[in-house]
Every structure is written in C-alpha cells, then in structure tokens.
Amino acid sequence: MNSSSADNRYREILAVLRKEFRTEFRTKSGLLTAGLFSVVAVVAVAFASGGARLPANLAAGLLWVTLLFAAATALPRAFVVEDEQGTGDLLRLMAHPHAVFWGKAVFNLFEMLLTGVVLSLLYTVLTNAEVTHLGLYAASIAAGCAALSGTVTFCGALVSQAANRWTLAAAISLPVLVPLIALGVAATRVSFGGGSVANGILGCEGLVCYAVAGLAAGPYLFAAVWRT
Secondary structure (H helix, E strand, C coil), X not given: CCHHHHHHHHHHHHHHHHHHHHHHHHHCHHHHHHHHHHHHHHHHHHHHHCCCCCCHHHHHHHHHHHHHHHHHHHCCHHHHHHHHHCCHHHHHHHCCHHHXXXXXXXXXXXXXXXXXXHXXXXXXXXXXXXXXXXXXHHHHHHHHHHHHHHHHHHHHHHCCCCCCHHHHHHHXXXXXHHHHHHHHHHHHHHHCCCCCHHHHHHHHHHHHHXXXXXXXXXXXXXXXXXXX
C-alpha cells in the first residue's frame, strides 16, 4: 500500500469514527444500554452480598459477568445500526471494508473502556471489594475491555449481513468468550488478593493477545462478508 492509499484509508477510518460518535451522541442508545445494565448489575451484586466482603474468586467472577453482558448488549449494535438506519449501502460506496471495521472497532473500544472504568469504580465502592494490586486491577480492566471490544466487534462483523444476526452473534461469541472470561477472572482475582502477581500478569497478557487476534483477523473476514 502506497502512502496515498494509506492516507485515504486513514481518512476513511476517521470518517467512520466521526459518524459513530455523532450517531451515538444523537441517540445515546449504546452508552445508555451499557451504562444502565452495568449500574443495575452492580447494585444487584451489592444487595446480594449484604455489605460483606466477597472472596477474591467470587468478586472477580461477578465483575467479569457484568462486563461480559454489558459488552454483549451494547457493542454488536455497531453493525446492526447500519441496517436499521438504511445507511449500509451508502457506507459500502463511501469506505473500504477495512476502514469500516477499524472505525467501528475503535469506537467500540472507547465505549467499552468508558463502561469498564465506571463499572469497576462502582463495583469496588458498592461491594466493598479490597483491591490489593491497583495497577494490576487497572491493567486487567483495560486489557479485558480491549479484548471484549475486539472479540465482540469481530463476531458482530461476521454476522452483519445475516437475517438473524443477534442469535448468530451469541452462538459465535460463546465459545470465543469463555476462555477470555477465564483469563479476565484469573487476572482480576489476583488484584483482589487471590493468587500470585505472576499469574495476574499472565492473564493480562492473554487478554492482550485476544484483543490483537480479533482486531487482526476482523478486517479481512469482514471485507469478505461486507461485499456480499
């Protein structure tokens, strides 16, 4: 790819990213869905715990269940919204499939990071969780949000042209997300005082690898689906 083509591709990515932000700030559907679900889930966990401090394994597992469902609820809409608004054909004409995928992936990453920061702060406050390794806690949340956004965007891109895309997205995502959640729980559990720091770092590294794999394969598979 020459420099002119690369510049055009970057401009297309930025154009898609601007479109995603403008659409979200106008409708606020993704942020409201993820935000409301996260708040309700964390409050429910806090009520269930009754103010008692949860064991590290259980605290990490509940946090990651909340993160998972927040991602699965909000992020797949990035591709579904094109059909709902009737802008899919125009987007095909205006941008390369790789640019469309990267623009939506970057927006999903921003949305998931924002959700993860708010959710993790609420979780530690309302559940009285003790964070013994703050740096590892922040790293696990950031790497987990990147992995979730990359994986869910990848799965949503694969079924973007299917009639029953929501069902297919869930079916495709399940076997991919189970190992991701295991890595996330392993990393976050250490930050709550359950395990060695080395295991927590390995979990964060696994999450980063998940994010890289999803973002590397996603544009090429999405290009094959998007043009059909």
